[in-house]
């Protein structure tokens with residue numbers, strides 16, 4: 525286990541501005557340049573994300589990073605499985621998006637389709653775009669994030685925080701990334717190609733690399749609800 529020197533919080537306006545800017549400018553990248561990243565850059569991202577807080581400091585995340593030939597094998601295996609095979613995620617999909625959650629889900633889908641010139645109701649074109657998930661949107665790397673199966677929901681919560689920090693660290697280095705629950709659709713494919721055991725729950729993937737800034741899929745941005753909509757104050 526790596527021990528870190530005791531560090532004090534950098535309580536400064538500059539630290540807040542930096543973090544705030546990163547959070548406001550990060551977006552999910554859905555088109556990448558194929559050029560692989562230097563290993564040292566990926567290690568910087570991993571070292572930063574490793575600082576994620578977790579229950580009991582268990583740090584249940586493990587990441588399999590597929591690049592090069594392994595990534596090509598993964599793409600080929602997904603092409604053979606998706607989209608016809610039934611999905612069998614290790615962690616249950618959301619049961620239902622209801623009310624405001626359904627509205628936000630639609631809004632973000634339509635935003636993407638509008639950027640891509642896909643008309644509302646064009647199921648064929650939207651299915652084609654969804655299938656891009658299984659090409660990792662052309663990224664040179666994908667990190668498959670797994671949790672210890674015995675840690676259940678809270679292991680997945682810890683991994684979710686890790687995913688957020690991974691993406692933020694990547695963004696701080698000028699990289700594009702996207703979390704992909706879609707990649708958890710076919711755990712058998714991931715287990716076979718990457719050698720992931722049954723003791724690991726597959727949480728999601730993160731495709732990452734240099735963004736293709738010219739691709740229209742990277743030209744739309746999602747909004748957020750007013751924070752007040754997510755807070756209940758009780759004094």
Ligand SMILES: Cc1cc2nc3c(=O)[nH]c(=O)nc-3n(C[C@H](O)[C@H](O)[C@H](O)COP(=O)(O)O)c2cc1C
Pocket residue numbers: 550551552553632657702703704705706707728745746
């Ligand atoms: C856990 C998680 C899973 C996601 N899975 C997918 C996915 O399978 N495919 C996809 O295109 N986007 C996926 N996304 C990206 C979200 O759609 C995106 O984060 C959200 O719309 C907000 O947009 P932003 O990331 O650009 O701010 C996922 C995001 C998270 C956090």
